[in-house]
Amino acid sequence: MNKLVLNPDKRIKLTIDFIKLNFDIKQLLQGKINVNQITIDRPEIKPMPIEEKSFNSPLNNYFSNITQDLKKIFVFLPDHQSSVEIRFKNAISQYFKQMDGSVYLSKKNKEIILNTIIKKIKFKPSSLSKTVFEKYPELDYIELDQLKVFTTINLNGEIKGRCTFIKPKLYSKNKNILLRSNLIKSSFKLAEEGCKLVITPFKLNHPEGIVGIQFENNYTKKKSSLRFTGTDIHIDPARQMSLRLFKDNEIVTKIFQIVRKGIVPKVAVSFHGKDFKDLFKGNHLRLKGNIKNGSVVIPATDITASEVNGNVNIRNGILDIKTTKAIIQNSRLEKASLSIDLLNYKNVPFQGEFSLDLDLSLLPETLISLLPETLLAQELSLVHNVEGQSKAALTLLMEPDSTLLGVKINAENFSARGYYDRIPGNISIGNVNFKYETNQVSLQHLNADINGNKIYDSNMLVNFENDAWIKIQSGSGLIDLATSIPWLNSYEKTRKIISPVKMGNGKVNIDSISLSGPVLKPELWEYELAGKSHRINITTRENQKQIEDLSCQYHLSRDLFYLKNIQAKISHLSWIGQLIAKKHLDSILVPFDMENGYFQLGTAASFLKTELKFPSGPKVHINLQGKTPASFALSTIKILDETISDASISFNHSKDKLLFDFQGMLNTISLEKVITQDSFWAKKINDITKGQSILIHTDNDSNLNIITKTMDLNSFFSQPPTASFDNRLLKDKIIYFKADQLKIKKFTFTNIDSQLFLSDNPSHIKLDKAFLCDLELSGNINFKKDSLYADIPFKTDFKDNIQDLFTCLLKKHNFMDGQYSLSGHIKSNNIKKEYLNKLNGDLILNAEKGRIYKLTLLSRILSVLNISKIFKGKIPDIRQNGFAYAKISLEADIKDSIIYLTKAIIDGQDMTLIFSGWIDPVKDTLDLTCLVAPFKTIDLIIEKIPILNTILNGRLVSVPVKATGTLFDPIVVPLHPSAVGEGLITMMSDILKTPVKLWDKIYGE
Structure with missing residues (x-):
């Protein structure tokens, strides 16, 4: 039969070139039709376009229909025929090039046997069933060189058989091979109770490996399973294939996001469920296998482990x-x-625990990737x-539904x-137990070298949760x-702490340390360090040696800092320039050694106690106390200088106590040994001592003795007082002061022997003896609050030349000469500010056999006489030869610093002058009345002015004058006789021993 068109069902259109029927001749001769073989040549199979519907009917109904269809097939066979074979060859379709095979029906065995070979297969799976293959959009088409199928179907509806796939290939949309193999063998069975598929392990060319598959679905037991076995699977191509074929499978996607490369030597993958519909749910997957040279990406990180075994x-x-082996x-x-x-x-969510032989070069960037945007990552x-x-x-x-990755690191013997960048230079860490957990780093038994700084066996904890917080519990x-x-x-905050130190060298040992606080806020640290230094050098300026060979023990905490057993060489003192004025620092002789020092800063007490040893010999022990170094003040100072000084001075800065207490012996030579020549204090001391030594010592009663050859207090009195001591100088003590020479302002006192009593009742000076310009002084000076009480007697007897007194006392030269005696006393009883204006007392001066060379008052009195025609040319000129006198007698009272003359006589060689009135040296004024007897005898008048003798009728003449104005520029005028008191006239008569006549003619002239 030729050119037949058949429609076995609605889905297939079958066109056949011809069918050949082979009849059994023997049976045919017996009148029986027995077609024992049917040959179908060049059939063409075309699928019919029909609407695809999902398969929802129960599978047992499906197999029931198959059974009924098979029975119908066997009905077509005559009773005398037990079997028939249908052969087909050269079958073609749009899916393959050629199909050859046969279908054998056996009534005896009640089965149908299908045996076929299909060649050159190529088709798009979606063309078979869009519903089934829509889940695999990346699968474009399938190719096979051959497909061999052997299947039996029995009347029980059981289908079983074998399939052989020769050179199968699966292609993706972009024509890449998803799967390729040379040969795949399988067996299958479908029955009413279930189905089963077994693919014998086969070699995959792509992805490389050996794979076996077993699928079983039991409807009665409600069990469904799919099992894959594989060996030597190459993960990367398998990953590419799986992500294309199973991209909607959540687990497959995540697995291959994690597992990227490598080889799987052996693996078993299975899905277990109640039925096929839920078989591929994620929680139904089971996998057991191993991996070799794999690549695994750790979720939520940038970490990839390679060479994973x-x-x-x-x-x-x-x-x-x-894993037993991998590289990160x-x-x-x-x-x-x-x-x-x-x-x-x-x-x-995941949890991973990794034992690493860690290459530390990538540790920082790894931790940064694990802990992004954290304070630790910043550091x-x-x-x-x-x-x-x-x-x-x-x-x-990684906790469920969390975005924060938990990281823990534990490393023993970490090196x-x-x-x-915050610390210059190289950092080396060794043999430390390192732990990191939840923003916290723990370093136990830390040994480190930080740019030459060593840390030994320290325990450290650093918390990075908010501000970085550090805690160091032990170590050295x-x-x-x-x-x-x-x-x-280099940091402002720590620069303030160590200020003013700029440079240094040497080693400081830390014996113990405890520290806690925010890393970047050292001002908030709680800390306690103890240790020692040995021969270190510190300076506040480049190229300047300041503190050298410093050795000490130290303790440093927030509330207490001390250095003890300080030994150092001090080469320059500019490092304390902010505390002490430069002129004072430059006065101290450097270098010197600091020995046995103890420096402490604390809330309870702060001080510096040390011994300063100078190369010149002296040792100075100092004790400074105060709340801060800026407020340090001397508490005690002790000066030791072999054979010449052993003194201790204690200072007290409380106003209700003594300012200082002195014990021992001090020679200013010792001070000069510790002071730089030509410095501020060298000049100060020299101004006072004038190069002579001053010896200060205490006696058995702790009274102070000051003994000196020369002392000049002018530099002291030239400065205004800077403080009031309120009787706090050696209160209730006696100061014995002896000096060969003492200079105060313009005066030089000699051979001084005095006592100073400093007390509240009141403080006073007892002057046993002193000399001022040949005047012997004594007396008392009392100081009480703002008042000054003084009573100073003075005297000098029978001195050769009064000019020495004027030269010494008044700095007047060529004033007058002659022997003299002077006595009197000065009293004061007034406030200190007014004492010069309120002096009281008296004085007596006697001089003889001398000559006055310079006295403006006398010169002007004589000038007035020379105006008169009668005396002109007869009065001596004091400027040429001076005024010769036989005797001068002066007695006066002093009241409120004004000198009131009670007796004032100048008994000249040729004339006599007597005075009354007052002189105020403070205000530089005077008011004097003077009687001048130009000629002491009648004979002298007769000799000088004979006519005057006739006029006077044998009496002596006396001329009255008045002197007013200033001491050194007085105004002298003639005075009318009526203005002269009887006392002066009587005194003149007594002196001249003859009646006198007041000359009134000169007043008219």
Whole structure:
């Protein structure tokens, strides 16, 4: 039969070139039609376009229909015929090039046997069923060289058989091969109770590996399973294939996001469910296998483990990876476990524990990637050039629905080298137990070298949750000042702490340390350090030696800082320039040694106690006390200088106590040994001592004795008083003062022997003896509050030349000469500010056998006489030869610093002058009345002016004058006789021993 068109069902249109029927001749001769073979040649199979419907009917109905259809087929066979064979050859369709085979029906066995070979197969799966293959959009088409099928169908509806796929290939949309193999063999069975498919393990060319598949679905037991077995699977191509074919499968997607590369030597993957519909749910997947040279990406991180060797398990949506070997960047992973929840959460919760042989060069950037936007990450960004290898345990934890990755690191015997931008120079850490957990770093038994600074066996805790917080609980160390001081000065806050130190060298040992507080806020630290230094050098200026060879023990805490057993060489004092004026510092002789020092700053007490040893010999012990160094004041000072000084001075700055107490012996020579020549204090001392020594010592009663050859107080009195001591100088003590010479302003006192009593009742000076310009002085001076009480007697007897007194006392030269005696006393009883204006007392002066050379008052009196015609030319000129006198007698009372003359006589060689009135030296004024007897005898008048003798009728003449104005520029005028008191006239008569006549003619002239 030729050119037949058949429609076996609605889905297929079959066009056949011809059909050949082979009849059994023997049976035919017996009158029986027995077609034992049917041959179909060149059939063409075309699918019919029909609307695709989902398959929803129960599978047992499906097999029931098959059974009924088979029975119908067997009905067509005559009773005498037990079998028939249908052969087909050269079948073609749009899916393949050729199909050859046969269908054998056996009534005896009640089965149908299909045996066929299909060649050159190529088709798009979606053309068969869009519903089935719409889940695999990346699958474009399938190719096979051959498909061999052997199938049997029995009347029970059971279908079973074998399939052989020769050179199958699966292609993606972009024509890439998804799967390729040379040969795949399988067996299958479909029955009413279920179905089963077994693909014998076969070699995959792409992706590489050996794969076996077993599928079973039991309807009666309500069990469905799909099992894959594989060996030597190459993950990368398998990953590419799976992500295309199973991209909607959540677990497959996540698995291959995690597992990227490598080889799977052996793996078993299975899905278990109640039926086929829910078989591929994520929690139904089970996987057990291993991985070799794999690449695993740790979720929620940028960390990829390469060369992974280990075991992989998936159960209930949990992926467990246990490795025995891997590499993370340059770090070797010795052992690890990674447990990942592939289902149920928006994120991918996981927990990983990794034992690493850690390459530390990539540690900072790894931790930054694990802990982005954290304070620790910010600090780690400043770390670079890290070198080292260390064993470490890393734990990563991602909680369900969390965005924060939990990181734990534990490394014992951690050692590393590198740089940290906040600290200059290289940092080396060794043998430390390192732990990190939840923004907290713990370093136990830390040994480190930080740019030459050592740390030994320290326990440190750093918290990075908010502000970085550090806590150091124990340990010791060694600080290299050459590197640490520049570093500390690079930060404003620490620069304030160590100010004014700029440079230094040497080592400082830290014996113990305890510290806690915010890392970047050292002013808030709580700390306690103790240790010692040995021969360190410190300076506040470049190229200037200041403190050298400093050795000490120290203790430093927030409330207490002390240095004890201080030994040092002080080469320059500019480092305390902010506390002490430069002129004072420059006066101290350097270098000197500081020995046995003790410096303390604390809330309870602050002080500096030390011994200063000068190369010139003296040792100075000082004790400074105060709340801060800026407020330090001397408490005690002790000066030791062999054989000449051993003195101690104690100071008290409380106003209700003594200012100081002196004990021992002090010679100013010792002071000069510790002071720089030509310095401020050298000049000050020299101004006072004039190069002579002053000896100060205490006696058995603790009274002070001051003995000196020369003392000049002019520099002291030239400065205004800077403080009031309120009787706090050696209260209730006696100061014995002896001096060969004492200069106060213009006066020089000699041979002084005095006592100073400093007390409240009141303080006073007892002057046993002193000399001022040949005047012997004595008396008392009392100081009481603002008042000055004084009574100073003075005298000098029978001195050769009164000019010495004027030269010494008044700095008047060539004034007068002659022998003299002077006595009197000065009293004061008034406030200190007014005492010069309120002096009282008296004085007596007697001089003889001399001559007056300079006295303006006398010159002007004589000038007045020379005006008169009668005396003109007869009066001596004081400017040429002076005024010769036989005797001068002066007696006066002093009241309110005004000198009131009670007796004043100048008995000249040729004339006599007597005075009355007053002189005020403070205000530089005078008011005197003077009687001048130009000629002491009648004979002298007769000799000089004979006519005058006739006029006077044998009496002596006396001329009255008046002197007013200033002491050194007086106004002298003639005075009318009526203005002269009887007392002066009588005194003149007594002196001249003859009656006198007051000359009134000169007044008219």
